[in-house]
Amino acid sequence: MCSPDGSLLATASDDHTIRLWGVQGGTQEGLLTGHTDWVRGCAFSPDGTLLASASHDATIRLWRVSDRTQQAVLSGHGGPVTSCAFTPDGGLLATTSHDHTVRLWHVRDGTRAGILTGHDNRVWACAVSPDGNVLATTSDDHTIRLWNLRTGRVQGLLASPTRSLSCVFSPDGALLISANDDGRVRLWDLADQAERVVLPAVGGARRRFVS
Numbered sequence: 001m002c003s004p005d006g007s008l009l010a011t012a013s014d015d016h017t018i019r020l021w022g023v024q025g026g027t028q029e030g031l032l033t034g035h036t037d038w039v040r041g042c043a044f045s046p047d048g049t050l051l052a053s054a055s056h057d058a059t060i061r062l063w064r065v066s067d068r069t070q071q072a073v074l075s076g077h078g079g080p081v082t083s084c085a086f087t088p089d090g091g092l093l094a095t096t097s098h099d100h101t102v103r104l105w106h107v108r109d110g111t112r113a114g115i116l117t118g119h120d121n122r123v124w125a126c127a128v129s130p131d132g133n134v135l136a137t138t139s140d141d142h143t144i145r146l147w148n149l150r151t152g153r154v155q156g157l158l159a160s161p162t163r164s165l166s167c168v169f170s171p172d173g174a175l176l177i178s179a180n181d182d183g184r185v186r187l188w189d190l191a192d193q194a195e196r197v198v199l200p201a202v203g204g205a206r207r208r209f210v211s
Contacts, residue, residue, distance in 0.1 A: 056080035138164035
């Protein structure tokens with residue numbers, strides 16, 4: 001995950017840490033410790049001041065980038081947390097988990113803003129649309145759900161032939177791209193919620209996009 005100003009790259013690891021790297025020199029510029037299990041994902045806030053991390057220890061942690069200090073521990077998921085994503089205004093953080101739920105958190109104080117239920121298996125990834133109105137989530141139940149962030153209700157359901165392990169919106173919000181465990185990448189047209197393009201499989205499962 002790259003910082004908004006392009007100066008830092010954050011990487012999450014099975015060694016329970018998050019590392020910050022300088023993009024220009026490629027040197028390590030920070031080591032964030034505190035998680036007690038695998039760290040599965042991380043995300044910078046839109047203004048680059050915070051980094052959120054999601055871990056198999058069932059917590060999400062918020063870190064201040066300037067001095068690399070932990071600011072909050074968000075608890076509530078009943079299983080490993082697999083991904084996190086900020087809304088474009090930086091006010092909310094979305095997280096996904098093996099507990100089949102998606103949770104929304106107020107970034108300012110770390111309190112829970114909502115729980116989205118509907119998936120009936122592990123939820124792997126989430127992405128927020130560029131306009132901040134839609135949250136996409138992927139799951140072992142072979143669906144990608146599109147949630148209206150204003151109402152908390154599902155406004156679209158994409159049926160995937162295999163598990164989608166990660167997803168990302170196109171810059172204009174017209175497409176959703178999913179990475180699947182069959183090694184294929186799928187492009188979904190959100191206007192009619194239909195699969196438009198399938199990129200052929202090369203190698204193993206596609207687990208994450210780099211952004």
